[in-house]
Amino acid sequence: MRVPPHSRDAERAVLSAVLFEPKNYDNIWLRPEDFYDPRNAELWSMLNEMRGAGVPHDPISIGQYASDTGVLEKVGGYDHLVELQDHTVGLGHVNHYTSIVKEKSLLRKEITIISDGLEKSYEGDSCSADVMSELAGLSLQKQDDTDLYEHAKTYIQDCKDGNVGHFGWWCEEWTRNLGRMSSDLMIFHAPRSTGKTAMMLQWMVNAHMNKQRTPLASIEMLRKELAPRLLAHIGHVNTFRMRSRGFITEDEEQRSSSAAEELKVLQLCVRDKAMSIDDIRSWAVIEHREGADAIFVDNLLSISDGGKQYQSKTIMYDDFIRKFRDLRDTLKIPIIILAHPNAEGAVAWSKDVENFADIILYLFEVPPEGCSTKVGHIEKIIDIQGKHIIAQFQKNRQGISPTASLHFKGDTQTFEHIRWEEGE
Numbered sequence: 001m002r003v004p005p006h007s008r009d010a011e012r013a014v015l016s017a018v019l020f021e022p023k024n025y026d027n028i029w030l031r032p033e034d035f036y037d038p039r040n041a042e043l044w045s046m047l048n049e050m051r052g053a054g055v056p057h058d059p060i061s062i063g064q065y066a067s068d069t070g071v072l073e074k075v076g077g078y079d080h081l082v083e084l085q086d087h088t089v090g091l092g093h094v095n096h097y098t099s100i101v102k103e104k105s106l107l108r109k110e111i112t113i114i115s116d117g118l119e120k121s122y123e124g125d126s127c128s129a130d131v132m133s134e135l136a137g138l139s140l141q142k143q144d145d146t147d148l149y150e151h152a153k154t155y156i157q158d159c160k161d162g163n164v165g166h167f168g169w170w171c172e173e174w175t176r177n178l179g180r181m182s183s184d185l186m187i188f189h190a191p192r193s194t195g196k197t198a199m200m201l202q203w204m205v206n207a208h209m210n211k212q213r214t215p216l217a218s219i220e221m222l223r224k225e226l227a228p229r230l231l232a233h234i235g236h237v238n239t240f241r242m243r244s245r246g247f248i249t250e251d252e253e254q255r256s257s258s259a260a261e262e263l264k265v266l267q268l269c270v271r272d273k274a275m276s277i278d279d280i281r282s283w284a285v286i287e288h289r290e291g292a293d294a295i296f297v298d299n300l301l302s303i304s305d306g307g308k309q310y311q312s313k314t315i316m317y318d319d320f321i322r323k324f325r326d327l328r329d330t331l332k333i334p335i336i337i338l339a340h341p342n343a344e345g346a347v348a349w350s351k352d353v354e355n356f357a358d359i360i361l362y363l364f365e366v367p368p369e370g371c372s373t374k375v376g377h378i379e380k381i382i383d384i385q386g387k388h389i390i391a392q393f394q395k396n397r398q399g400i401s402p403t404a405s406l407h408f409k410g411d412t413q414t415f416e417h418i419r420w421e422e423g424e
Helices: 008-020 022-027 038-053 059-068 077-086 094-122 128-140 148-161 172-178 196-209 223-235 239-245 250-266 277-289 313-331
Strands: 185-189 216-218 270-272 295-298 335-339 359-365 371-373 376-378 387-396 403-409 414-421
Touching: 008 022, 008 038, 008 077, 008 094, 022 094, 038 059, 038 077, 059 077, 094 128, 128 277, 172 414, 185 196, 185 313, 196 223, 196 250, 196 295, 196 335, 196 414, 216 277, 223 239, 223 250, 223 270, 239 250, 277 295, 277 313, 313 335, 371 387, 387 414
Parallel strands: 185 335, 185 359, 216 270, 216 295, 295 335
Antiparallel strands: 359 387, 371 376, 387 403, 403 414
């Protein structure tokens, strides 16, 4: 059998650095399972226990603690402890040797994931989505043992420097008021014909104009159906009229052609046709490696079950949301999922959305008689050429949950922010 990747010298160097100088422990971000030698893994686990119990890490205390807790033999006995104390090669390069130990540990975990996938394939089950997702999580994971005080100080400095979040909202006014997004799982839902697809496309275009990449899993609409909507927004032209009239004017041709050229430059990434939740996970991992700043999915109710035959739709969508949450934790970028509401204005089918989503945004059109919202009654704005849309945050784990009035111009598939609605 082939020996798994490991470095005996690096493991000895790390442990000797701690035994010789206990304060080095605070700068080492390893877990017991990162050590290949079981004696070293047991010793590191014991050192963690000692730290938690407030026991000093000096050589005498370590030997006595190992003896008192009955793990002296597991850590290699006094001979192994003395050998480590005499191994001083890593004292000045502890971070370097720590990185080597972590690198070998990740390689062993990759081998385990791939081997388990092969075993699953031999048994007749597909493994590609699980393998890709687990490998992505492995390559992106970062051990975080930073003290809460250090996190607090970093947060203050980030706020001072404006280094908070990386992904803006669909317009500058929203980004100024709400702050940038970071790694949020967002459900964006609205009744049909309210303009949620138009807002999504406008959001994507604005992001790409700011040199950010936003791949879209377009399950509900094909790319050829999205193209006219994008031409309408970018070119400020009524593409529906162009198609239904049977001919186009010179101005329409010029505007739409210029928009097409701009669309070519933007290089929007759209993956259309049917996808299961596992297909989306694999695709999103690949897109993240290509530099995605956010992922859009249109829409939740169009995702297939992948042949798993769930007992109910509720169970199925609950599972989808859990997997999206795990994907967000792996990729650490915003994942924005379009959905349709039920009659009560909640996301259809899944109750777990309330727990797992960081942000839930609901759009609806203001009727002629106005509407009641959480900030009070809102009268319909009648002096606009288009729809008066209310954007209401039903949840925002990261900040405020305002209500906004928007103007949706359907002929050019474009939203404009009108105002933030204040409470009474």
